[in-house]
Amino acid sequence: MTSPSATPDRYPYQDQPIWSKSEKAIARKAFDAALGRELHEVIQEAKKMASRIKEPSDLWDLEHYLTQRRKEIDRKYDYRYSQLTQVFGRLLHEKRLREEELRGLREDKLKLIRSLAKFLAEDAA
Amino acid sequence: MTSPSATPDRYPYQDQPIWSKSEKAIARKAFDAALGRELHEVIQEAKKMASRIKEPSDLWDLEHYLTQRRKEIDRKYDYRYSQLTQVFGRLLHEKRLREEELRGLREDKLKLIRSLAKFLAEDAA
Numbered sequence: 001m002t003s004p005s006a007t008p009d010r011y012p013y014q015d016q017p018i019w020s021k022s023e024k025a026i027a028r029k030a031f032d033a034a035l036g037r038e039l040h041e042v043i044q045e046a047k048k049m050a051s052r053i054k055e056p057s058d059l060w061d062l063e064h065y066l067t068q069r070r071k072e073i074d075r076k077y078d079y080r081y082s083q084l085t086q087v088f089g090r091l092l093h094e095k096r097l098r099e100e101e102l103r104g105l106r107e108d109k110l111k112l113i114r115s116l117a118k119f120l121a122e123d124a125a
Numbered sequence: 126m127t128s129p130s131a132t133p134d135r136y137p138y139q140d141q142p143i144w145s146k147s148e149k150a151i152a153r154k155a156f157d158a159a160l161g162r163e164l165h166e167v168i169q170e171a172k173k174m175a176s177r178i179k180e181p182s183d184l185w186d187l188e189h190y191l192t193q194r195r196k197e198i199d200r201k202y203d204y205r206y207s208q209l210t211q212v213f214g215r216l217l218h219e220k221r222l223r224e225e226e227l228r229g230l231r232e233d234k235l236k237l238i239r240s241l242a243k244f245l246a247e248d249a250a
Contacts, residue, residue, distance in 0.1 A: 039181045046184055050175030056164045059171060063191035070185060 017112075019081050023105050027084055030101040034091045035077050042069050085109055089116025093124075142237075144206050148230050152209055155226040159216045160202050167194050210234055214241025218249075 019027065049062045078087055091097035092113060102110060144152065174187045203212055216222035217238060227235060 039184070043178050043181070043184055046187065047175050047178060050172050050187075053168050053172060056168070059164070059168055059191065060195060062171065062175075063188060063195060066184065066188035066191070070188060 017085070017106070017109055019084070020106075023109070024081075026102065026104045027088075028079075030088065030097055031077065031079055031084075033101060034096045035073070038073060038077075038096060042066075042073075085112040086116060088113045090120065092117040093120040142210070142231070142234055144209070145231075148234070149206075151227065151229045152213075153204075155213065155222055156202065156204055156209075158226060159221045160198070163198060163202075163221060167191075167198075210237040211241060213238045215245065217242040218245040 046062065046066060049058070049065060053059055053062065076087065076090065078084075088097060088102060089112070092099065092102075093116070099110075099114075102113065105113075171187065171191060174183070174190060178184055178187065201212065201215065203209075213222060213227060214237070217224065217227075218241070224235075224239075227238065230238075
């Protein structure tokens, strides 16, 4: 039988690794931790920018900064399992995530994640 | 001759009072003063909101506040002479402008300005 369900470690309809229950827990924790740290950074920067406002243009600079960061964070933190290895690869590259936080994911996923991080590092060089 | 230029105190092409040089100076000063005060208020409020940010949602509340205020200010402070009596009427109604700041404008303009302020006050009641 050649039914897609014969390959149990893959979604039948796309070439994506499946995530076990324990992997999902690890992924969620790592994802939330990185997002929390990034949001904390934005909060600190916004407070600093606000405290330094002197001119109306500083006000609109703050608005622009917040809008840009919100959009960037919305795009970057995409918790669909189909996107998660890419998300983690980028976060690893940006040093927003340490590899230890992903410990417990299957080696095939870690390999994909490291490989994207490496690609982005080389691409930026 | 019935040419529109026969009515020197009106634009030939629309039913708008013209603004003399001294009226323009008074208008500019009053306009800038009200705008400056309103921007100062927004700066103070933004600093206060920023200093109180605890959660990411507070951050996006600040962004939303700034975007709304910027749009509202852009709409409200329209320095076209064709709009200026309406602008001043609204500012008077909002107590962002004192009538003394308009002293020196011709009585026909002051009448229009007061009349809009009065209408807005009654409309809001």
